[in-house]
Amino acid sequence: MAAVRPRGDYGIDAPWVPWMWIGYTVLYAAITIAAATLWDAWWWVVALVGLATIGFAAGAALYWHTSLRGKFVLWDRLLSQTTLSGGSSALDLGCGHGTVAIMTALRFPDTIVTGIDLWRSVDQSGNTITAAQSNATLNGVQDRIHFDTGDMTALPYPDGTFDLVTASLAIHNIRSRDGRHRAVSEAVRVLAPQGRILIADIRRAKEYATDLRAAGLTVTTFPLGWRGWWSGPWMKTTAVTATR
Known part of the structure; x- marks a missing residue:
């Protein structure tokens, strides 16, 4: 581990x-x-x-x-199936303590990573931008990661900015269907040509896949196994991958 x-x-x-x-x-x-x-x-x-x-x-x-353990294994698997060329950029939506942002920076040493979050402790204990920055420093990637405070339904980035957009157990925290649709639409908007979106989430995988297909992306969904069970198979984590 x-x-x-x-x-x-x-x-x-x-x-x-x-x-x-x-x-x-x-x-x-x-x-x-x-x-x-x-x-x-x-x-x-x-x-x-x-x-x-x-x-x-x-x-x-x-x-x-x-x-504490399983989600790291799942994201290691997802990122291992992803390729990024030198000079790429990545965005992690609802980044929390920086789990996926940091794992992305460690796996792709030539990639600049941005994480964005509203930093709500109800979604993750001790969730602050300071905690995320501290974790980046501990892993020696602080020079390649920038953390922003912002809403994933209205991203403050230009169109086509990122080669990779990730979201780990974040979009489902938006309660309304319209809000989740806006978050997925924003992920598509900031995605560069030939870019890729990786989502790992509970309950809403079919919804995200529908929105991504409607936006013209090629989409695949698949369950991530018992390591992504949040108390049991009734609350499982599903991956949604999409490419332009």
Whole structure:
């Protein structure tokens, strides 16, 4: 894992979620113990509640793994399937602590990378521009990464600026369909000729693919496997790749 996870602190995605799963685990464990003590004849109640406890514990463990380990493996795979020529530029939408921006800079040493975010802690714990800059410095790529504060639905960059545009678990945080459409449209607008868009996200992959195809790009979608399960297969990460 050390080979694919950059140095630094990258927070926890939607930090309230794994603590919710842990809370349910503790609650159902207490109910299981109480049921086993008070209802000896109702063994099936104890078994069902016990299974629920195990399920909540497994969900919490999967969530922590995906946030702390799995997403780095997934992005290492996606970036390994990407090529950028010397002097290229890349943009990471909703960059957070700089995970994908830094991984891009490390993999492509001749590429200038920009990350943009609104820096909301509800989306990622400790999410600040200072945290992202600190991680870039720890990995020795601070001279090739610039972080901006801005909205991905109204990007402050000229048309055709970037050879690669990435978005990791970010666009789905926009609640409205129109807002997500604007974010995808902005990604297309700032994409250079022959450029590529890489999105890894939950729930909205078909939506993004529809918008990208409507914009004239060639699109592929595919699931990224158990390392991208946010508590289970019902909340899986899907990749959407698009090229001009």
